[in-house]
Amino acid sequence: MTAVVTGIGGFLPPRRVTNDDLSRTLDTTDEWIRTRTGIRERRVVSGGLSTGALAVEAGRRALRSAGTGGVDAVVVATTSPERLCPAVAPEVAFRLGLGTVAAFDLTSACSGFLYGLATAAGLIGSGTADRVLFIGAEAFTTLVNPEDRATAPIFGDGAGAVVLRRGEPDEPGALGPFDLGSDGALADLLAIPAGGARQRSADGGPGHGAVPAADWYLRMEGRPLYTQAVERMTQSARAVLKRADRSVADLDWLAGHQANLRILQAVAEELELPEERVAVNIDRVGNTLSASVPLLLNDYAARGELRAGQRVLLSAFGAGLSWGSTVLVWPGIPAEPVG
C-alpha cells in the first residue's frame, strides 16, 4: 500500500507586507532583504485570523481538489499552534465538517511538511486510514519579534494542504521513499526560549520570576543555519534519490523549503541541477515553515508550470535541527490559485 497525493490546496491571509513597509519601522531596506533572501513581500495574519482558520481554508481547497468530502484522519503540522494545548487538528476537522475522525498536530518547524507527509503516509501504509487530510499551517509572524531585523523580514503566514489516499506505488502521485533526519546538538540555532515547560519549571511557574521579553520570540543564528541548510538539504536530496533509484537528471523540479533563495540556489549548484528547475515563490510569501512546500506546489500546479507526469523532489530543512526529502510524480489534480 502506498500513499498517493489526490488533492492540493493553499491559503494566504490577505494582509500583504512589503519590504518597504517593514523598512518604515525597522532598520532595514528593500535592497538588503531582496538580495540576501529573495523575499519581496509576505502575507501576515490580521483581524483575528490565526493558524486554525488558515488550516481550515487550505484544507477545504485540498478536499475540493480531491473531489471528496470525507477523510479518516486530519494531521496538522504547525510550529505556531493556536494554544499550547490542545492540538488544533481536532478543531480543524470539526470546522471542516469531517466528524469525529482521528486528528492530531505534529511539530517539526520548517521540515514539518516532510515529517507530516511521512506520518500521514504511515497511517495509510499501516491500514489505519484510507484517506488523510494533511495540512501545514502557520501564523509564525506572531512568534517573531517585530523589532528584530534579523528575523522579522524572513517569515510569512499561510497554509498548504494535501489529501492522500491509498493507492499503488506506480501511480502518479505515489509518494516515494523518504529521507528524514535530525541533529538536536544544534537545537539552539533556532529557538523560542520561553512559553514551554522548560521555562515554566525554571522560573517556578506563572507569576514567579520575570521572563525577558525577547525570550518570548524566535532567536536565530542565521550564518551557521545557512551552512547547515545547504549541507543537509543536499545530502538528504542525494539520499532519497538513491533510495528511489533515480538521479538528478530525472528531476523536473526541486520543490525545496523556501527559507532563502540563496540556499535553494546553493543546493541546486551542489546537486548540479539547472537553476530553471528550482521552484521559487519565496519572493511573494517568505518563509512559511510547514506551509512552505505545499504552498509552492499549489502555486506551480495552479499556474500550469508543474504538470501531470513531472517528477518532483521535495526537500526541507529547519529548526530542531531537522530535515527531510521525498520524490513523487505529479498527479493530474486540479489546483486553485491562492491569491
Ligand code: COA
Ligand atoms: N537589514 C539590514 N541589515 C541587516 C539585516 C536587515 N534585515 N539583518 C542583518 N543585517 C546586517 C547584520 O547586522 C550584519 O551587519 P554587519 O556586517 O555590520 O555586522 C550584516 O547585515 C550581515 O548579517 P548576517 O546575519 O551575517 O547576514 P547573512 O548574509 O548571513 O544573511 C540571513 C542573514 C538570515 C538572511 C541568512 O543568514 C540566512 O538566510 N540564514 C538561514 C536562515 C534560515 O534559513 N532560517 C530558517 C531555517 S528554516
